[in-house]
Amino acid sequence: MDLIIKVRRGFEKVVASIIKELLGSAVEVTPAPQGYLGIVFVNGVGAGKWEIAKMLVEKVPEADKVLVVEGVTKAELPEIERVAVEVAKRYIKSGDTFAIRTTRRGVHSFTSIDVNVRVGAAVKEATDAEVDLEEPSKPLYIEIFQDIAAICIPATREYRKLRRDKPLPLETFRKVAIGQFIYEGDEEAVRKMGERIGRAAQTFEVGELTILLYKQTSGKTLRLFLEAVEEGIESRYQIQVKSYGRAVWKVPIYVYELYQYVRDRVGEPLVVTDPKGDYITHVKDKLAELFKAERVNFLIGSREGVPPGVFRFASLVVDLVPEVTIATDFVIPSLAVAIASALEEANALPKYVGKKRPRSSE
Missing domain, CATH: 3.30.2130.30 (VC0802-like)
Known part of the structure; x- marks a missing residue:
């Protein structure tokens, strides 16, 4: 041969x-x-x-x-x-x-x-x-x-998941606390949206996911949405446990009222995602400073955006993709990628150094 x-x-x-x-x-x-x-x-x-x-x-x-x-x-x-x-x-x-x-x-x-x-x-x-x-x-x-x-x-190049100097954002994602507005609509839409949001949050293993209520909400809608979010997290978690060669963080879910949530997080970094904010890479250095804290809170709207009154209490208001209104179920993945990209540009992410120590120059 x-x-x-x-x-x-x-x-x-x-x-x-x-x-x-x-x-x-x-x-x-x-x-x-x-x-x-x-x-x-x-x-x-x-x-x-x-x-x-x-x-x-x-x-x-x-x-x-x-x-x-x-x-x-x-x-x-x-x-x-x-x-x-x-x-x-x-x-x-x-x-x-x-x-x-x-x-x-x-x-x-x-x-x-x-x-x-x-x-x-x-x-x-x-x-x-x-x-x-x-x-x-x-x-x-x-x-x-x-x-x-x-x-x-x-004659072909080797491709590997981890190479030296690749940024490692996983521990940074663990600092992310997402405040996600509840999604309202018909039962099927609520169920599908909740499951997708749960899967997205678990995919990036964020530190926590809080479902935020900002107005009177149907108890049935809340129950459907929470059950769907839990199902989404669980289904993705089971796949990760089977396929990853490491321990997997299972994202905890909480429920809170929006304005009390904002008051409760006073003193912690709070970032609002909104098209009226600064493009996230333009404020990468400020974002890197925020991630020196133990927890960084991100607010994500749903159909209706985050109320402007909350902007005054935010450390940053950021736009993830200018000129694009991101669908609710795509915001968490877009946010995670944007955070990793911005922090990498700011040289604020740890780098993979390999399992083997480099050869001594002596």
């Missing part, structure tokens, strides 16, 4: 057909080899395999990863180590960082972790390069298919 193409399951034949059209019938293309879904083998491209790989990267968006095979051996640990070191010596230099990425298919006497550890140690000794599992400059892929192991160099 010259190239290994990784694709979404179900796209094997589609990608194989596209590659055939691009490269011609002289090239052997095998979708789902040995029945392994998500894989396409390309063979017979000869010495120009890197040029072919780069062309596929540019022309085939269905290809998630394009791996150039630089060595093939038996799926035995000593042999994998030997060939991987040979490839690494040509690919990895002192001063580079690397990681071993192993995918094992079939039954073996060793695990993928065993391969990563053994080969990683051998490559480090042979090249004097540093291991960096998160953002290696030279990742090395080992693809094992039953009794065959392919040592590969990726």
